[in-house]
Amino acid sequence: MPPIIDQDLCHCCGTCYDMCPQDIFGFREDEIPTVDYPDECWYCGACVLDCPVDAVRLRLPLQMRIVPSSANYGEPGTDEADALRKAAAFSRSVTEP
Amino acid sequence: MPEFNIVEHTCDLCVVGGGLAGCMAAIRAGELNESVILVDKSNPERSGCTATGTDHIWAYFPEIQKAEGVSLDDLVEDHIQSLAKGLINKEIIHYIAATAYDRILDLERFGMKMRYADSTLPGNFRLQYQLHSCRNTLHFDGRDVKRVLTEQVRKRGVKVADRVMINDLLVHDGQVAGAVGYGTRDGKLHVFHAKAVIMAAGRPNRLYKTFSGLVFNTRMPPALTGDGKAAMFRAGVELINMEFVSIPGRWSSKNLVRGGGLPGGSYQPCGIGVNGLDEVIRPRNHEMGRWQGPATPFGTDKTFMGELKAGRGPIYADMSWGSQQDQTYMHWAIANEGSGSCFHHLNQQYGIDFRKHKIELWPLEPEHSAAAAGGPIIDGKCQTSLPGLFAAGDEAGGVPQSVVPGALTMGHLAGESAVAFAKQMTHVPQDGNFDTLLDFSSQVKTRAHGDAWQEAQSFIQNVMSDYNIAYRSGTMAQRGIDSLAYLKQNMRLGAANPHEMTHCLEMRNLIECGEIIFRGTIERRESRFRIFTRLDCPERDDANFFCFLGQRLEGERVVFQKHTP
Numbered sequence: 001m002p003p004i005i006d007q008d009l010c011h012c013c014g015t016c017y018d019m020c021p022q023d024i025f026g027f028r029e030d031e032i033p034t035v036d037y038p039d040e041c042w043y044c045g046a047c048v049l050d051c052p053v054d055a056v057r058l059r060l061p062l063q064m065r066i067v068p069s070s071a072n073y074g075e076p077g078t079d080e081a082d083a084l085r086k087a088a089a090f091s092r093s094v095t096e097p
Numbered sequence: 098m099p100e101f102n103i104v105e106h107t108c109d110l111c112v113v114g115g116g117l118a119g120c121m122a123a124i125r126a127g128e129l130n131e132s133v134i135l136v137d138k139s140n141p142e143r144s145g146c147t148a149t150g151t152d153h154i155w156a157y158f159p160e161i162q163k164a165e166g167v168s169l170d171d172l173v174e175d176h177i178q179s180l181a182k183g184l185i186n187k188e189i190i191h192y193i194a195a196t197a198y199d200r201i202l203d204l205e206r207f208g209m210k211m212r213y214a215d216s217t218l219p220g221n222f223r224l225q226y227q228l229h230s231c232r233n234t235l236h237f238d239g240r241d242v243k244r245v246l247t248e249q250v251r252k253r254g255v256k257v258a259d260r261v262m263i264n265d266l267l268v269h270d271g272q273v274a275g276a277v278g279y280g281t282r283d284g285k286l287h288v289f290h291a292k293a294v295i296m297a298a299g300r301p302n303r304l305y306k307t308f309s310g311l312v313f314n315t316r317m318p319p320a321l322t323g324d325g326k327a328a329m330f331r332a333g334v335e336l337i338n339m340e341f342v343s344i345p346g347r348w349s350s351k352n353l354v355r356g357g358g359l360p361g362g363s364y365q366p367c368g369i370g371v372n373g374l375d376e377v378i379r380p381r382n383h384e385m386g387r388w389q390g391p392a393t394p395f396g397t398d399k400t401f402m403g404e405l406k407a408g409r410g411p412i413y414a415d416m417s418w419g420s421q422q423d424q425t426y427m428h429w430a431i432a433n434e435g436s437g438s439c440f441h442h443l444n445q446q447y448g449i450d451f452r453k454h455k456i457e458l459w460p461l462e463p464e465h466s467a468a469a470a471g472g473p474i475i476d477g478k479c480q481t482s483l484p485g486l487f488a489a490g491d492e493a494g495g496v497p498q499s500v501v502p503g504a505l506t507m508g509h510l511a512g513e514s515a516v517a518f519a520k521q522m523t524h525v526p527q528d529g530n531f532d533t534l535l536d537f538s539s540q541v542k543t544r545a546h547g548d549a550w551q552e553a554q555s556f557i558q559n560v561m562s563d564y565n566i567a568y569r570s571g572t573m574a575q576r577g578i579d580s581l582a583y584l585k586q587n588m589r590l591g592a593a594n595p596h597e598m599t600h601c602l603e604m605r606n607l608i609e610c611g612e613i614i615f616r617g618t619i620e621r622r623e624s625r626f627r628i629f630t631r632l633d634c635p636e637r638d639d640a641n642f643f644c645f646l647g648q649r650l651e652g653e654r655v656v657f658q659k660h661t662p
Contacts, residue, residue, distance in 0.1 A: 018140060018142075019140055019142060019143045020139070020140075020143070021139040021140070021143050021144050021145075021148050021318060021320050022139070022313065022319065022320055023139065023260070023281060023282070023596060023599075036596075037596065039311075039312075039313065040313050040319070041313060042313055042314075042315070042318060042319055042320075042436075043314070043353070043436065043439060043443070044143070044148050044149045044318075044435070044436050044439060045149055045436060045438055045439025045442055046143040046148060046149050048438075048439060048442055049149060049240075049438060049439075050143070057442070057446065058439065058442065058443060058446075060353065060443055060446075060447065061311075063309065063310070063311065063352065064309065064311070064314060064352050064353045065352055065353065065447060066350060066351070066352055066353050066444070066447065066449050066454075066456060066457070067351075067352070067457065068448070068449055068453075068454040069413060069454060069455050069456075069457060070453065070454065070455070071415050071416075071417035071451070071452065071453055071454055071455040072371065072375060072415050072417060072455070
């Protein structure tokens with residue numbers, strides 16, 4: 001289930017239910033909210049942000065995980081980026097197909 | 098016919114959609130009129146494209162742009178020619194460019210942080226290059242912009258009707274008479290009788306298959322399903338340019354879809370784009386405040402898709418570059434961009450570190466917005482072809498790349514215009530027919546073993562993706578229309594509760610939008626730069642089609658009309 005609510009921290013205020021733009025939570029007063037529509041989570045993180053006691057975290061299903069790849073790691077404080085920039089031709093549009 | 102609990106509301110002005118545009122409209126209208134209702138499908142505190150923030154807004158910053166030798170007219174002309182290729186509502190884009198700065202000052206007055214001591218620019222603004230040839234995109238603390246705006250909406254006495262999905266407009270005597278919608282939680286039918294209506298329900302998402310295969314893993318909010326456009330079309334409002342589409346929509350991190358314009362946008366000044374051979378295909382923007390380079394610092398002559406097609410994939414965003422100050426700046430910008438703080442939250446959990454890992458990029462599903470900008474044709478006051486009905490933000494047609502400033506400025510303008518319209522009416526019309534909505538929703542509610550809405554959602558996405566993208570042509574568009582007609586005739590949707598009913602009603606609207614898109618495709622017999630490609634009409638035809646192509650319902654017929662921009 002995408003949002004996971006820590007049952008020890010949750011004090012049943014229902015804020016996550018109030019805020020969710022996708023309306024994926026169920027809530028009854030004084031009960032810990034349930035995630036009724038996990039497939040409809042947008043992963044916006046409103047529940048994580050707005051929980052007053054930081055009781056919510058999101059879990060990514062496997063097919064949404066980023067597969068890491070080593071960065072080239074430009075040295076901080078150097079002008080390697082400038083050198084690369086000079087070597088490249090500039091044009092305006094970069095993401096056109 | 099099952100009983101629907103009907104709740105009647107009466108107001109001078111009904112604002113549909115509580116995103117950036119709708120909230121700004123309600124705020125301005127609330128300053129001028131005591132009888133305003135804002136209706137939102139979710140909770141306006143976290144709804145729309147900027148639910149969990151936006152970190153950027155473009156404007157004309159007089160001191161900075163003048164120092165660059167750029168006048169307001171220069172910026173407007175840059176937008177008209179470079180971004181819109183001339184096909185744009187010139188009056189509105191001028192208004193946006195001229196007043197976006199005022200709306201930034203509004204946000205500051207509302208308590209949002211817009212200035213920073215580390216900026217060496219006049220006004221202490223953190224400015225970057227983004228859409229235009231001058232340095233005019235402001236980065237700011239926008240993560241909670243919706244919570245701030247909603248507070249301001251309420252402060253002005255505007256009533257908020259949240260968790261109500263507007264499905265149709267009420268029309269009487271040739272002008273708007275209100276709106277009607279379904280409570281996504283209470284299951285009631287809410288009828289809003291109003292002298293004027295502002296439609297600001299945003300862009301139509303969920304039309305196309307996602308690359309990840311997950312329907313709700315989208316850059317743009319999946320709750321936005323073209324409800325406003327569908328409602329307007331059914332009410333006889335003229336919509337333009339619905340056939341325009343950005344393909345791909347954008348590029349994003351692969352698997353976990355995010356916005357932010359990787360590796361530019363929020364990832365300045367640390368991000369570069371590299372291909373599978375570690376060659377730089379998009380160099381880094383230099384640090385804010387020390388930039389001395391040319392006016393268009395983005396990119397090389399290589400494109401992401403070009404590199405993939407040349408066999409030099411995958412494409413990556415490498416944000417490991419820059420000083421610690423650069424990294425901090427980037428981290429902050431991402432945290433304020435929509436879904437950005439969630440990106441940090443998830444990366445932390447799953448061990449992704451921008452200093453150590455580069456992020457693979459992948460194209461996103463097509464979008465009918467931003468560069469495409471389909472929607473109701475509007476005049477210089479944001480009024481649509483239906484008297485008393487106004488449109489603002491992404492909802493409005495004919496203003497490519499208006500984005501955040503477009504939403505804020507058009508919202509403000511629509512608020513003023515709608516209030517002025519309401520003022521000259523003596524009473525709130527109590528009429529308006531919503532029989533087709535009642536028919537549809539009653540059947541869905543009473544169906545014992547109905548079809549699941551997810552089946553219709555898949556059907557629609559298959560139709561749009563198969564017939565409207567790679568193999569697009571007049572004959573394919575006709576097949577698309579016939580396929581959607583088949584779906585309408587054969588689907589027997591059922592809903593066990595208001596949540597499912599909401600999704601069934603979304604299917605009704607997606608089908609409506611799909612039909613409009615296909616009809617526009619057939620009618621526009623040309624191809625046009627990035628936003629419209631037909632394999633059977635590959636050439637641009639300015640003589641016949643340098644126009645906004647409008648379509649509207651007249652009785653049972655659809656009537657087309659061309660408008661010169």
